[in-house]
Amino acid sequence: MTSKPNIVLIVADNLGWGELGCYGGGKLIRGAATPRIDALARSGMRLLNYNVESDCVPTRGALMTGRHPIRTGAFQSIPPGLPQGLTRAERTLAEVASDAGYATAHYGKWHLGDVPGRYPSDRGFDEWYGIPRTTDETQFTTSIGFDPAVAEIPYIMAGKRGEPSINVKVYDLAARRTIDEELVEKSKDFMRRNVRESKPFFLYLPLVHLHFPTLPHEDFDGASGMGEFADSLAEMDFRVGQIIDEIDALGLSEETLVIFCSDNGPEFRPPYRGTAGPWSGTYHTAMEGSLRVPFIARWPGRIPVDVNNQIVHVVDLMPTIAELIGGRLRDDCPIDGVSQLDFLTGRKPVSNREGFLFFIKDELRAVKWRDWKLHYVWEPYVNAGAKKLETPYLFHLIQDPKEETDILVRNTWVLGPMMKLVKAFKDSVKAFPNTPPGEPD
Structure with a gap:
C-alpha cells in the first residue's frame, strides 16, 4: 500500500472515436470485439467529448506540458535528424511526478525529441524503452532506394535517468509486429518492482497500435478474419487487458488511477482506415472526428461509473494529475489546462472548461x-x-x-x-x- 495513488496512462496511437465497442464500434462495425476496454469503460468514466490536438506530436506535447503546441513549438512531426520536440524550458508531467516522489517510466512512442537532452530519460522518466519518433519509419529499410547514408535507420531505443540512451534494435516491419507485446511486458515488470519497493509510480504507456502500418503480432494475425486492422484492434484490446490484469493481481486496483485514451482521430491511410463514428473527418483536420477521441478513467471508489458529454481537453491531464499527486506546475508561463479532478471524481457535475x-x-x-x-x-x-x-x-x-x-x-x-x-x-x-x-x- 502506498500513500499516493499510482498513475497508469495508456495512450493508443490513431485510435478513432468509433473503433471500440463501447463507442459504437467493436466486432459488428469494425471486425473485432474489444471486450477488455469495454469492461474498463463499464467500471469507470467514459467521456464522449474528450478533445485532442491535430496529430501525434502536438497532442503528446500538450499532454506532457498542459500547454497548447502553438506555445511550445512542438506542433508537427519532423523527419529524423532535424530539430524537434520540447525544449528543456518546458516542464513535463514526468518531471512533476518525479519531483512528487514517484517512480516514472515511459514505454512506447515518445515523439518529443530524438537527441541527447530530449529523450524521455532526460525529461523526468527514470527509464524508457520504445521509439523516439514514429512508426512510419518501419517501412524505411524495405523501401525502394532507401539509402542509410542520407536517411537515418530507425531504432527502438532504451535509456535510464543520468545515462545516455542507446539503440537496442532496428525498428523495421518485423519489430513493428512485436513492439506492443514488449512494451506491456516491460510495464508489468516496472509495476512489480515498485510494488516490492512500496513506491508510487507513474507509468506512461503510449502504445504503437493502431498507427500505420497497422500490423498485428503473429498471435493475432488472421484472428479476426477481417484483415490486419481488425486483428490489430483485437491485439490492442488484449494488451490493455494485460495491464489491467496485472494491476488487479498486484492488489493495486483501488489505489491506481488508470486512464486510457487516444492521441488523435482515426487513421486515414488505406487499407488501415479507421472511423470516428458519428463525427466527420480524420486527424490533420479541425473536424470533430479529429478532435474527439476515446477517454476512459478507472479508479474504483473514487471515480464514479458514468458516461457524459462534458468538454475535456488533453491539456487538462497535466494539471489534473498534478493536483492529484501534489505536483508543482510551472508558474512562469501560461498553463492552458485546467484541473478536472473534482469533475472526474464526481464532486462536480460539470467540466471545468467551456x-x-x-x-x-x-x-x-x-x-x-x-x-x-x-x-x-x-x-x-x-x-x-x-x-x-x-x-x-x-x-x-x-x-x-x-x-x-x-x-x-x-x-x-x-x-x-x-x-x-x-x-x-x-x-x-x-x-x-x-x-x-x-x-x-
Missing part, C-alpha cells in the same frame, strides 16, 4: 465553445485543400454532429464568448511569446 482554441501548426482553425463550433478554415477531410473562410462557419454539434449546415447568420451572439477566448489567448501570447519550432535548448 471551450478551447484549435490550431493546426500555427494557424487558428476553429473555436469550440459549449455545444458550438466555429471554423475559420474549412477542410472537411485530410488533404482536401484548406480553404480560409471570409465568413466563418458555425455549427451546433448536438443538432448537427456532422458539421454540415452553417447557421452563423442566425446565431451571431455566439461570436461574443468565442472572440473573448481568442482575445485572451492573443493577449497571453503578447505577454509570454510562443517558442518557435526547432528552438535550441
Whole structure:
C-alpha cells in the first residue's frame, strides 16, 4: 500500500472515436470485439467529448506540458535528424511526478525529441524503452532506394535517468509486429518492482497500435478474419487487458488511477482506415472526428461509473494529475489546462472548461465553445485543400454532429464568448511569446 495513488496512462496511437465497442464500434462495425476496454469503460468514466490536438506530436506535447503546441513549438512531426520536440524550458508531467516522489517510466512512442537532452530519460522518466519518433519509419529499410547514408535507420531505443540512451534494435516491419507485446511486458515488470519497493509510480504507456502500418503480432494475425486492422484492434484490446490484469493481481486496483485514451482521430491511410463514428473527418483536420477521441478513467471508489458529454481537453491531464499527486506546475508561463479532478471524481457535475482554441501548426482553425463550433478554415477531410473562410462557419454539434449546415447568420451572439477566448489567448501570447519550432535548448 502506498500513500499516493499510482498513475497508469495508456495512450493508443490513431485510435478513432468509433473503433471500440463501447463507442459504437467493436466486432459488428469494425471486425473485432474489444471486450477488455469495454469492461474498463463499464467500471469507470467514459467521456464522449474528450478533445485532442491535430496529430501525434502536438497532442503528446500538450499532454506532457498542459500547454497548447502553438506555445511550445512542438506542433508537427519532423523527419529524423532535424530539430524537434520540447525544449528543456518546458516542464513535463514526468518531471512533476518525479519531483512528487514517484517512480516514472515511459514505454512506447515518445515523439518529443530524438537527441541527447530530449529523450524521455532526460525529461523526468527514470527509464524508457520504445521509439523516439514514429512508426512510419518501419517501412524505411524495405523501401525502394532507401539509402542509410542520407536517411537515418530507425531504432527502438532504451535509456535510464543520468545515462545516455542507446539503440537496442532496428525498428523495421518485423519489430513493428512485436513492439506492443514488449512494451506491456516491460510495464508489468516496472509495476512489480515498485510494488516490492512500496513506491508510487507513474507509468506512461503510449502504445504503437493502431498507427500505420497497422500490423498485428503473429498471435493475432488472421484472428479476426477481417484483415490486419481488425486483428490489430483485437491485439490492442488484449494488451490493455494485460495491464489491467496485472494491476488487479498486484492488489493495486483501488489505489491506481488508470486512464486510457487516444492521441488523435482515426487513421486515414488505406487499407488501415479507421472511423470516428458519428463525427466527420480524420486527424490533420479541425473536424470533430479529429478532435474527439476515446477517454476512459478507472479508479474504483473514487471515480464514479458514468458516461457524459462534458468538454475535456488533453491539456487538462497535466494539471489534473498534478493536483492529484501534489505536483508543482510551472508558474512562469501560461498553463492552458485546467484541473478536472473534482469533475472526474464526481464532486462536480460539470467540466471545468467551456471551450478551447484549435490550431493546426500555427494557424487558428476553429473555436469550440459549449455545444458550438466555429471554423475559420474549412477542410472537411485530410488533404482536401484548406480553404480560409471570409465568413466563418458555425455549427451546433448536438443538432448537427456532422458539421454540415452553417447557421452563423442566425446565431451571431455566439461570436461574443468565442472572440473573448481568442482575445485572451492573443493577449497571453503578447505577454509570454510562443517558442518557435526547432528552438535550441
